[in-house]
Amino acid sequence: MKELLRTNDPTILAFASALLEGEGIDCFVLDANISVLEGSIGILPRRMMVAGRDLFVARAVMRDNGVSVSA
Numbered sequence: 196m197k198e199l200l201r202t203n204d205p206t207i208l209a210f211a212s213a214l215l216e217g218e219g220i221d222c223f224v225l226d227a228n229i230s231v232l233e234g235s236i237g238i239l240p241r242r243m244m245v246a247g248r249d250l251f252v253a254r255a256v257m258r259d260n261g262v263s264v265s266a
Contacts, residue, residue: 214226226240229241
């Protein structure tokens with residue numbers, strides 16, 4: 196698994212997930228339940244991961260839709 200993006204914004208994660216699902220790319224959000232530890236204040240970013248073989252296409256989909264990706 197490779198990191199596609201990292202964000203504190205849950206709406207970006209939902210949008211990115213929908214975009215990837217539309218392209219048939221599986222993704223997984225790490226740290227999704229970290230809000231229990233941080234008190235739901237949103238300071239710790241969540242990471243969206245994709246399979247290494249899908250990373251190039253997933254980055255292109257994100258860029259085409261204005262979503263910043265991890266380097």
